[in-house]
Amino acid sequence: MTARQIDALLVTSLPNILYLTNFKGSSAAVVLTAERLQFVTDFRYVAAVEAMRGTGWECPNLELVRVDQSYDETIATVFGSMPGAKVGIEGAHLAVSRYEWLQRKLADVAGGPGFVATEGIVEAARVRKDAYEISTLREAARRVSRVATGVFEEIRAGRTERDVAMAIDWRIRQGGFERSAFDTIVAAGPNAALPHARPGERMFAEGDLVVLDFGGVYDSYCVDLTRTVSIGRASERAREIHAAVREAHDRAIAATKPGVAAFAIDAAARSALDARGLGEAFGHGTGHGLGIEVHEEPRISRRRPTDGDAGVEAGMVFTIEPGAYLPGLGGVRIEDDVLVTDDGVEVLTDVPSDLIEL
Amino acid sequence: MTARQIDALLVTSLPNILYLTNFKGSSAAVVLTAERLQFVTDFRYVAAVEAMRGTGWECPNLELVRVDQSYDETIATVFGSMPGAKVGIEGAHLAVSRYEWLQRKLADVAGGPGFVATEGIVEAARVRKDAYEISTLREAARRVSRVATGVFEEIRAGRTERDVAMAIDWRIRQGGFERSAFDTIVAAGPNAALPHARPGERMFAEGDLVVLDFGGVYDSYCVDLTRTVSIGRASERAREIHAAVREAHDRAIAATKPGVAAFAIDAAARSALDARGLGEAFGHGTGHGLGIEVHEEPRISRRRPTDGDAGVEAGMVFTIEPGAYLPGLGGVRIEDDVLVTDDGVEVLTDVPSDLIEL
Numbered sequence: 001m002t003a004r005q006i007d008a009l010l011v012t013s014l015p016n017i018l019y020l021t022n023f024k025g026s027s028a029a030v031v032l033t034a035e036r037l038q039f040v041t042d043f044r045y046v047a048a049v050e051a052m053r054g055t056g057w058e059c060p061n062l063e064l065v066r067v068d069q070s071y072d073e074t075i076a077t078v079f080g081s082m083p084g085a086k087v088g089i090e091g092a093h094l095a096v097s098r099y100e101w102l103q104r105k106l107a108d109v110a111g112g113p114g115f116v117a118t119e120g121i122v123e124a125a126r127v128r129k130d131a132y133e134i135s136t137l138r139e140a141a142r143r144v145s146r147v148a149t150g151v152f153e154e155i156r157a158g159r160t161e162r163d164v165a166m167a168i169d170w171r172i173r174q175g176g177f178e179r180s181a182f183d184t185i186v187a188a189g190p191n192a193a194l195p196h197a198r199p200g201e202r203m204f205a206e207g208d209l210v211v212l213d214f215g216g217v218y219d220s221y222c223v224d225l226t227r228t229v230s231i232g233r234a235s236e237r238a239r240e241i242h243a244a245v246r247e248a249h250d251r252a253i254a255a256t257k258p259g260v261a262a263f264a265i266d267a268a269a270r271s272a273l274d275a276r277g278l279g280e281a282f283g284h285g286t287g288h289g290l291g292i293e294v295h296e297e298p299r300i301s302r303r304r305p306t307d308g309d310a311g312v313e314a315g316m317v318f319t320i321e322p323g324a325y326l327p328g329l330g331g332v333r334i335e336d337d338v339l340v341t342d343d344g345v346e347v348l349t350d351v352p353s354d355l356i357e358l
Numbered sequence: 359m360t361a362r363q364i365d366a367l368l369v370t371s372l373p374n375i376l377y378l379t380n381f382k383g384s385s386a387a388v389v390l391t392a393e394r395l396q397f398v399t400d401f402r403y404v405a406a407v408e409a410m411r412g413t414g415w416e417c418p419n420l421e422l423v424r425v426d427q428s429y430d431e432t433i434a435t436v437f438g439s440m441p442g443a444k445v446g447i448e449g450a451h452l453a454v455s456r457y458e459w460l461q462r463k464l465a466d467v468a469g470g471p472g473f474v475a476t477e478g479i480v481e482a483a484r485v486r487k488d489a490y491e492i493s494t495l496r497e498a499a500r501r502v503s504r505v506a507t508g509v510f511e512e513i514r515a516g517r518t519e520r521d522v523a524m525a526i527d528w529r530i531r532q533g534g535f536e537r538s539a540f541d542t543i544v545a546a547g548p549n550a551a552l553p554h555a556r557p558g559e560r561m562f563a564e565g566d567l568v569v570l571d572f573g574g575v576y577d578s579y580c581v582d583l584t585r586t587v588s589i590g591r592a593s594e595r596a597r598e599i600h601a602a603v604r605e606a607h608d609r610a611i612a613a614t615k616p617g618v619a620a621f622a623i624d625a626a627a628r629s630a631l632d633a634r635g636l637g638e639a640f641g642h643g644t645g646h647g648l649g650i651e652v653h654e655e656p657r658i659s660r661r662r663p664t665d666g667d668a669g670v671e672a673g674m675v676f677t678i679e680p681g682a683y684l685p686g687l688g689g690v691r692i693e694d695d696v697l698v699t700d701d702g703v704e705v706l707t708d709v710p711s712d713l714i715e716l
Contacts, residue, residue: 025554043641044553047685091455096447096475099454117454166531173524179541195402196383283401327405 001034004118006088008033010075013093015292016122018220021059022052029071031078040074042067072098076105079113091117120297127289127297128315133221134339137290137317140177140218141337141348144225147175148351151212155358157204157231161186165199168214177216181224181294185213192228192331195284195323206232209242209330211323215294222294224319225349226335230357238332241278241324242355245332248272248322249353252286252300256320256338256345261309262300269322270302281324289318290337316340317348359392362476364446366391368433371451373650374480376578379417380410387429389436398432400425430456434463437471449475478655485647485655486673491579492697495648495675498535498576499695499706502583505533506709509570513716515562515589519544523557526572535574539582539652543571550586550689553642553681564590567600567688569681573652580652582677583707584693588715596690599636599682600713603690606630606680607711610644610658614678614696614703619667620658627680628660639682647676648695674698675706 001009011030017023020030020037025045031038039062041049046066052058067074079087079102089099099115106112129137147168154167165186172180187197189208197211204210208231215224228245230238248269255268266286273282285301288294300318312318321335336349359367369388375381378388378395383403389396397420399407404424410416425432437445437460447457457473464470487495505526512525523544530538545555547566555569562568566589573582586603588596606627613626624644631640643659646652658676670676679693694707 024556047552048554089454091458092453094454095450096452096454096457097449097477100449100475117458119455166528169531170524170528173527183537194405196406198382 001032001088001121004088004121005086006116006118007085008079008082008113009088009090009118009121010094011090011122012098013090013122015296016090016093016126018292019122019126021062022057023049023059024220027071029075031075036063037061038063038065038078040065040067040071040078042071072101072105076102079106080109082113085113087113087115088118088121089115090121091119123297126291128313129291129317129339130315133291134315134317136219136221137223137337137339138348140216140221140223142350143175143177143218144172144214144216144223145350147171147214147216148212148225148227152229152356152358155204155210155229155231157206159204161188161191161199161202161204164212168212172214172216175216177218178220179217181215181217181222185211187211187331188231189330190328193325193327193329195325195331195333204231207235207238209234209238209332211331211333213333213335220292222290222292223337223349224290224294224335225337225351226321226333227351227353228332228334228355230355233357234355238330239355240276241326242332244273244276244278245322245324245334246353248282249320249334249336252320252322253336253338253345253347256312256340257343258314258340259311261304261311262298263302263304263309265300265312265320266302269320273322273324278324281326282322283325284323287319287321289316291317312340314340314342359390359446359479362446362479363444364474364476365443366437366440366471367446367448367476367479368437368452369448369480370456371448371480373654374448374451374484376650377480377484379420380415381407381417382578385429387433389433394421395419396421396423396436398423398425398429398436400429430459430463434460437464438467440471443471445471445473446476446479447473448479449477481655484649486671487649487675487697488673491649492673492675494577494579495581495695495697496706498574498579498581500708501533501535501576502530502572502574502581503708505529505572505574506570506583506585510587510714510716513562513568513570513587513589515564517562519546519549519557519560519562522570526570530572530574533574535576536578537575539573539575539580543569545569545689546589547688548686551683551685551687553683553689553691562589565593565596567592567596567690569689569691571691571693578650580648580650581695581707582648582652582693583695583709584679584691585709585711586690586692586713588713591715592713595687597713598634599684600690602631602634602636603680603682603692604711606640607678607692607694610678610680611694611696611703611705614670614698615701616672616698617669619662619669620656621660621662621667623658623670623678624660627678631680631682636682639684640680641683642681645677645679647674649675670698672698672700
């Protein structure tokens, strides 16, 4: 905030609010200054915030501000007492209407605040995980790996995508997760050619490749895992595609260490697929950051940021998930979660990545 | 759009996009003019959109625009070919940074578009459900009611909130829902005093009131149901509170018909609780609209809109869910889903609302 020359930051992104305060509800705002953290929430959550007092989850120095009429009226009141302040808002999260309303509302306040859109202030702290976060993500990855092993036992010809997706979600909850981190993907045969397929009534048939992509939220942190299995014996072509994706996956992990640019990690995966004629079949990025959100920074993609790329850093946690999608034929994706360490990489998930024929 | 004097509308809200096009993915934008619907999506979803062609889910006249570099670059290209157009954006949904970027990007285009923030254009169509939506919501409400009946059989002393929440989510999926509509609430004893409690390790104990609040997404439409049950015999005080909430619930439903203001429906519930000294214990609104989102318009709350309230209209679907929350003691909430008909109200959910002692 000092570097950006702002006196206060209005935080409206719930993941950012959770990061700052441990609040897990669905409505709140934080007004942050160098000295104070004012926490704005409504009737429904006041008791939950009070209940954290004196526990390990308490946010130090949190000042509770209860919403009276509306969130924005309450936030305006807080800023009304900051004459001359320069206030940053979260440009990626605050909606245009709320921003315009706040600006109008406070335009008449003599010496009232001036607003400026900021980018990624809290996210910049979130991108490198601290020791607590790493131990949480490590435990979550261990648990999701165990879920995967159990899931394999359920896969057989005749079961439907939807049926197995339900079983996966049940196992995620049984595994101690709060919930699935996203809509579980179970995509069989030609459906596997859609990277974001929705589980349907298709029955698994002999020779199908089945993409299983699922994740869980454990103690507020997200992990994400994908394996592709074969129903019965895989065709030669299916084996080739799987082997190419696996090589792309392994190469991207091998390339990961502090200082290596995200696009270079992506390129390591992409070149392996290119070399097998599958470059066109790999239409998405190689990975995404994991944390309070299931898709966060850093993005491991081919995009080269215009302002340079200082490279990944120790403490970053992200997925490595190359894939190949061939319309009509099907698809393969292999995804693990990795932590960048001081001198390399630690793969947090632990599930065999060879093509399992079930 | 004509009334608001805009030539084009940039739709970025995913529920609004689903309403307009049946698209269920997680990334897309729509540029709407009087003549055209340009649908912007990326590699991951192109095949899914193409697969709707020729089916009953096809969006007529949809022109697919595939994202090349980024969504915003692609959207800017679309608007770059609309010289002089006045473009509305969705003020409640578009983030400040994206809006400022688009404005800057197109500022240099000679005769390029001018932007203006709009409110609730697509939402205004969504608030009154059509025959297809009503039949979907009616079926969803029938199914969630059946789930509730099954859930009651699982409630007994010794089970935990978390355990029962998992069972509810499983039953929702078994009942044909795509997923739970929100994080299921199971709040027992003193936890029931938190309207948005998260299920924890608390075991149900004799005499606990347990608030069970859950919902499902069926064919993209959300329903939402709450019942409060007693573990074993309820205390006299618990019965009184439950009776008061039930009366508030019944009065609000009885007050519902076309032309009655939302705040008057809320007042019908609130006055019943006030009369029993529980007005202070009812801190939230009486209900919220249901549809593609689990919380949408209309809001049934005490707020009187400054521009008047023309009253609810036939085709609106919303919850009626008064509650009373007493810190330390517990809470009661009873929630049903109602449809405003031409001459009154139809209660879509069908579960007994008396205090069940289990």
